[in-house]
Amino acid sequence: MPHDHSDHPHALLPPDPALRVKALETILTRKGLIDPAALDEIIDTYQNRIGPRNGAQVVARAWSDPGFRAALQEDATAAVSEMGFYGRQGEHMVVVENTPSQHNMVVCTLCSCYPWPLLGIPPGWYKSDAYRARAVRAPRKVLAEFGVTLLPETSVRVWDSTAEIRYLVLPMRPEGSDGLSEQALAALVTRDSMIGTGLPRAPEGAP
Amino acid sequence: MTRVHDMGGRFGDGPVVPEREDAPVFAEDWHARVLAVTLACGSLGKWNIDISRHARECLSPQDYARFSYYEKWIAALADLLVKTGVLSVGDLSGSGDSDLRELAAKALRADSVAGVLASGGPADRPSPLAPRFTKGQAVRTLRPAANRLVEGGHTRLPVYAQGALGYILRLHGAHVLPDSNAHGLGEAPEPLYAVVFHASALWAAPEHPEDDVVLDLWQSYLEPV
Missing domain, CATH: 3.90.330.10 (Nitrile hydratase alpha /Thiocyanate hydrolase gamma)
Structure with missing residues (x-):
């Protein structure tokens, strides 16, 4: 078994990194645990300010x-x-x-x-x-x-x-x-x- | 005793390839998303900075070596969300439906971002431990460099500096001890020092006889000489 899912559950997400973060972002947003507008604000802060x-x-x-x-x-x-x-x-x-x-x-x-x-x-x-x-x-x-x-x-x-x-x-x-x-x-x-x-x-x- | 992230002094990595100063802050859009998702999840209050660092260090050596920087972040975040019970294994594989209304009340909102980033998270604390060392004093670091509270646990004494003779350069005050805080064992603040080591105390063939290296080390990492 290449990955131990109990220790490393990240292996359950898609392996492509862009898809992996998208998948996690989607799950967390659906549950109300992150606010996409807050993510945009964080990115704008460090990209532009x-x-x-x-x-x-x-x-x-x-x-x-x-x-x-x-x-x-x-x-x-x-x-x-x-x-x-x-x-x-x-x-x-x-x-x-x-x-x-x-x-x-x-x-x-x-x-x-x-x-x-x-x-x-x-x-x-x-x-x-x-x-x-x-x-x-x-x-x-x-x-x-x-x-x-x-x-x-x-x-x-x-x-x-x-x-x-x-x-x-x-x-x-x-x-x-x-x-x-x-x-x-x-x-x-x-x-x-x-x-x-x-x-x-x-x-x-x-x- | 070591983990894969502890790479200071390692041979074989080849040259550093600097980007231009005006290169984009995020080379790929998904890098920015990883950073933002990670910071936003921190606001849920389920872990501290030492726990999140340790989560990246707990990636398997194979994953740590093959993942790019932000791949490490997103993998460690997924692992941490499951470990802390925020998400279930089922959530990650698409079959979960846990109800998280209570935790969702803590979700970071756009209008709170500026305040959260501006207030930061200072690590200095009052400590019952008095400083044991004074400026200029000779000290020796622990050997082996290892967490003494949890086997294989988080520590900030790199292996390249273990058992080395150094000198106290300055006292930073008392700071949260990562070896404890990364494992939910409390902040256990203790005096933190900048300690200077001659390059010859660390390397078999230093580049220059006058070079040195400074590390920030907690009192319990040090013994008097």
């Missing part, structure tokens, strides 16, 4: 405002909450700062923990076996796969999100970005730079 632009605003503000940067270090949850960024999967935030001597990178080796209110739903690669397995042991090889090469003197600190603490990387402010507005700075901040697998964009006209 909550994503890495939130985190980019936090980073740009930290680059511009030393007081805010200090507040982030003191209590990141409170500091980002004041900007309206609090909620599911971001209840306990810690911000870790990159420096010339240390680069930070975030992973969840056991599942897919990720700071949703600041970065949205994690990209596919973040949830992949390859990233989960290798980021902790071979961070430089993984960074090379993202096109990132660090200076030889820079160490890497990998944060494995094993609890309900969610980590956001504060990348270093790019050279040549002096005098830019917070809005212009936010445009330089990539999602991957806040996970630690990328670096911010260089400002236009920078060497």
Whole structure:
């Protein structure tokens, strides 16, 4: 018997994943246990309203405002909450700062923990076996796969999100970005730079 | 002792293939439906986040390896709905007709979604246990890495960090203990620490002598050195 239905009743549903979720959604809707309109609302929230632009605003503000940067270090949850960024999967935030001597990178080796209110739903690669397995042991090889090469003197600190603490990387402010507005700075901040697998964009006209 | 999800440090997975930053949030429409159905079912109040994580970990190793990410979610959700009695095996196979009017009153409605997502579910709690360790103190993780309350149960100490020497980096306060909460044994909050490990304490051939790895670990996962 390939499946034990008593332990793994999912095998009773259609095997094709799109049909499987449709079947379960239909059963639950018929019983009044889910509301299709609520599902649409959840999807709209994470598809259109909550994503890495939130985190980019936090980073740009930290680059511009030393007081805010200090507040982030003191209590990141409170500091980002004041900007309206609090909620599911971001209840306990810690911000870790990159420096010339240390680069930070975030992973969840056991599942897919990720700071949703600041970065949205994690990209596919973040949830992949390859990233989960290798980021902790071979961070430089993984960074090379993202096109990132660090200076030889820079160490890497990998944060494995094993609890309900969610980590956001504060990348270093790019050279040549002096005098830019917070809005212009936010445009330089990539999602991957806040996970630690990328670096911010260089400002236009920078060497 | 281990389960298939505990893959940190594993060899053989090949390169990471990054998507573009502007790739769609959900690669397929059904991915979005899986996420939404799973979150909506959470509002029924029949399980907590640790129970739902453990349900994914309890997929058979064969299923875990062959399923894509959201296939794991939908399979684990179906299993959990049956395990908690929300649905019957008959419901899944098309012959069930259980009456769930009472539970249906808890169904997440569209006008409650924003509030539910915005309020989240904090995991910090008051704890009767005082912090046993201070910043900078040397500690060693348990070996084997395993749930000490339930054989084969949920734990958040990865195997790659078992029996390793590390140092307390910060105290996060007291948090719900997943090893207990995932099995309906109560929240059992205890002090939670960020613990830093030299890469050389974890890997035979670290990439760089100064690299390290930080894990968030509960007090009962740690022993003084």
